[in-house]
Amino acid sequence: xxxxxxxxxxxxVELMPTQIGVGEFQFLMPALARISSSERHVAxxxxxxxPFAPALQRHGVQLERLLIVNAxxxxxxxxxxxxxxxxxxxxxVVAWPETIKDRDVRRLQxxxxxxxxxxxxxxxxxxxxxxxxAAVRLKLQPEASGQLKVDVLKCRGARSGxxxxxxxxxxxxxxxxxxxxxSG
Amino acid sequence: MLWLCISLxxxxxxxxxxxxxxxxxxxxxxxxxARWIICCNDAAQRGGLKVGMSYTTALAIRSGITMLERKxxxxxAALERLAxxxxxxxxxxxxxxxxxxxxxxxxxxxxxxxxxxxxLFGGFRKLIETLEAELTKLDYSYQLGIAxxxxxxxxxxxxxxxxxxxxxxxLLARIRDLPVTHLALAxxxxxxxxxxxxxxxxxxxxxxxxxxxxxxxxxxxxxxxRLVGAAPDPRDAFKLPHVxxxxxxxxxxxxxxxxxxxxxxRMLREFAGFLIARDTGxxxxxxxxxxxxxxxxxxxxxxxxxxxxxxxxxxxxxxxLQRVQLPGPTxxxxxxxxxxxxxxxxxxxxLNGAVQEAEELSHTIDRVAARLGDEHVYTVRAVAEHRxxxxxxxxxxxxxxxxxxxxxxxxxxxxxxxxxxxxxxPIAGKPERIESGWWDDRDxxxxxxxxxxxxxxxxxxxxxxxxxxxxxxxxxx
Numbered sequence: 001x002x003x004x005x006x007x008x009x010x011x012x013v014e015l016m017p018t019q020i021g022v023g024e025f026q027f028l029m030p031a032l033a034r035i036s037s038s039e040r041h042v043a044x045x046x047x048x049x050x051p052f053a054p055a056l057q058r059h060g061v062q063l064e065r066l067l068i069v070n071a072x073x074x075x076x077x078x079x080x081x082x083x084x085x086x087x088x089x090x091x092x093v094v095a096w097p098e099t100i101k102d103r104d105v106r107r108l109q110x111x112x113x114x115x116x117x118x119x120x121x122x123x124x125x126x127x128x129x130x131x132x133x134a135a136v137r138l139k140l141q142p143e144a145s146g147q148l149k150v151d152v153l154k155c156r157g158a159r160s161g162x163x164x165x166x167x168x169x170x171x172x173x174x175x176x177x178x179x180x181x182x183s184g
Numbered sequence: 185m186l187w188l189c190i191s192l193x194x195x196x197x198x199x200x201x202x203x204x205x206x207x208x209x210x211x212x213x214x215x216x217x218a219r220w221i222i223c224c225n226d227a228a229q230r231g232g233l234k235v236g237m238s239y240t241t242a243l244a245i246r247s248g249i250t251m252l253e254r255k256x257x258x259x260x261a262a263l264e265r266l267a268x269x270x271x272x273x274x275x276x277x278x279x280x281x282x283x284x285x286x287x288x289x290x291x292x293x294x295x296x297x298x299x300x301x302x303x304l305f306g307g308f309r310k311l312i313e314t315l316e317a318e319l320t321k322l323d324y325s326y327q328l329g330i331a332x333x334x335x336x337x338x339x340x341x342x343x344x345x346x347x348x349x350x351x352x353x354x355l356l357a358r359i360r361d362l363p364v365t366h367l368a369l370a371x372x373x374x375x376x377x378x379x380x381x382x383x384x385x386x387x388x389x390x391x392x393x394x395x396x397x398x399x400x401x402x403x404x405x406x407x408x409x410r411l412v413g414a415a416p417d418p419r420d421a422f423k424l425p426h427v428x429x430x431x432x433x434x435x436x437x438x439x440x441x442x443x444x445x446x447x448x449x450r451m452l453r454e455f456a457g458f459l460i461a462r463d464t465g466x467x468x469x470x471x472x473x474x475x476x477x478x479x480x481x482x483x484x485x486x487x488x489x490x491x492x493x494x495x496x497x498x499x500x501x502x503x504x505l506q507r508v509q510l511p512g513p514t515x516x517x518x519x520x521x522x523x524x525x526x527x528x529x530x531x532x533x534x535l536n537g538a539v540q541e542a543e544e545l546s547h548t549i550d551r552v553a554a555r556l557g558d559e560h561v562y563t564v565r566a567v568a569e570h571r572x573x574x575x576x577x578x579x580x581x582x583x584x585x586x587x588x589x590x591x592x593x594x595x596x597x598x599x600x601x602x603x604x605x606x607x608x609x610p611i612a613g614k615p616e617r618i619e620s621g622w623w624d625d626r627d628x629x630x631x632x633x634x635x636x637x638x639x640x641x642x643x644x645x646x647x648x649x650x651x652x653x654x655x656x657x658x659x660x661x
Binding site (some may be wrong): 048079080 | 541542544545548549551552555556560561562563564565566567572575576577578579581582583584585587588590592593594595596597598599636637639640641642643658659660661
């Protein structure tokens with residue numbers, strides 16, 4: 001399946017986390033580490049916070065092949081995503097658009113095909129209720145165990161409507177410690 | 185020597201505006217206390233206006249005429265830009281003297297010695313095809329003539345005889361039967377020649393030169409000699425400058441950014457021609473927009489690798505133009521470039537896949553930076569610092585960096601820690617104590633924890649040990 005066998009190039013993948021801080025970005029780290037270690041570049045378009053270099057580096061992302069683009073206007077963000085996806089040097093483009101229309105997803109899809117790259121789009125959980133032309137659509141939500149549950153809403157050319165779980169870094173670190181909880 | 189003459193009959197108009205306007209547009213100049221039309225655009229010609237007509241008459245015939253005053257220095261600037269551009273086809277380029285005399289305004293020209301370039305370009309047809317393909321993109325009206333003498337090439341161009349005449353005999357044979365009005369002599373002279381029965385160029389050339397000199401002045405007889413190669417025609421070649429500095433004066437105000445793109449594009453194409461002529465490229469140039477009322481707006485265009493492709497330049501300029509607000513209408517453009525280096529693709533002389541991809545990458549990054557601003561396109565680096573906010577820095581894309589080791593860190597860092605209200609935190613795990621920074625007055629004593637919210641989010645929070653307040657500093661996304 002998806003995360004272990006890699007992402008197919010020339011596709012747009014929508015990721016819809018139910019909230020922030022559930023390991024939704026870490027979920028992409030193995031792929032981004034692999035891509036940036038193989039002579040291709042990775043772009044982050046309009047990230048909502050500072051992509052924290054010490055963490056990215058720990059996850060194996062080669063920072064000299066990372067490009068970050070801040071955009072104040074949504075149209076600029078979508079444009080930059082399209083430009084980078086279309087460029088063959090970029091293996092993956094991760095974008096956090098404020099909003100995105102089907103038409104824009106199709107444009108990005110064409111750009112990803114032209115550039116043989118993968119486009120990851122973070123969207124609001126509400127988007128999961130609507131249809132989208134993206135090839136792969138994943139809903140991401142936290143489990144009580146600290147793991148991340150991935151619902152495959154759509155996966156073009158493959159089975160969908162199933163879920164799997166994946167570990168998160170914080171879950172490993174955050175084993176509850178009784179005395180602290182008691183004192184807190 | 186074999187000369188190609190590029191005659192620019194519409195230069196006095198086209199040096200001021202490159203776009204074909206649907207308004208009736210004329211360029212005028214004053215002579216003998218009257219204002220005369222020296223150039224009309226297509227719309228004006230269709231409207232019945234003519235070169236040589238007085239402007240008063242024109243106003244009586246038509247209303248709504250856009251009148252531009254002739255600017256010889258703008259024509260000179262255009263000729264110089266074109267000459268620099270033309271050096272890609274020739275090793276000697278001559279700019280014709282600025283025809284200040286009103287009736288000769290339409291004889292602006294430049295010459296390229298092409299005898300030496302023929303082999304390089306693979307013959308006449310290839311050379312002319314390449315040259316015309318590039319010249320057409322610059323949006324000048326032009327006529328070409330090829331002859332062994334400068335005046336011969338100019339005459340053929342003005343007469344629109346598109347034949348490459350490589351010997352003076354062939355030139356003579358071709359122009360013999362043309363009317364004397366094609367000669368570059370003052371109109372009163374050709375009129376007098378006509379009156380005494382000298383109606384063709386052939387007949388004029390048969391006149392004894394000393395008689396011509398006595399009657400019409402030594403310049404006239406010398407001109408006839410130079411035309412057929414009987415007298416030398418020494419002229420100073422235009423020197424290809426070491427730094428590029430070009431101006432484009434409009435003679436009117438351009439307030440529409442879209443309309444500005446026409447002259448911008450022409451200038452960039454001329455600049456690219458210069459770079460090809462110098463066999464080099466550039467990584468940075470400045471495009472300045474002059475305004476009447478306020479200081480010029482300067483766009484600095486930078487590229488990660490040297491380039492000389494005018495379309496690439498144009499994309500970068502257009503993106504930057506979308507970001508800036510010009511403070512007023514533009515009256516003049518100026519392009520400056522002082523540093524040059526050979527484009528890498530050409531340097532390596534191997535346009536293989538790797539080089540092409542590297543070029544594509546830098547073009548993409550340049551384009552994005554041009555539109556969004558350099559400061560918004562970057563990468564990040566880890567810095568060996570304890571305080572999280574100081575343990576990263578923005579850096580230029582593509583630079584190799586050291587990777588200091590860190591304990592586990594969240595992927596998102598908040599630009600500034602966000603105060604948390606609650607006094608009892610559902611924290612988990614052992615804290616990571618971070619104490620540092622006393623030497624730069626940003627002393628930090630913090631205990632960092634991972635906090636799991638009831639919704640399942642994992643936050644990176646710290647307790648400030650100095651005041652016991654809690655802050656959110658990142659997300660374990």
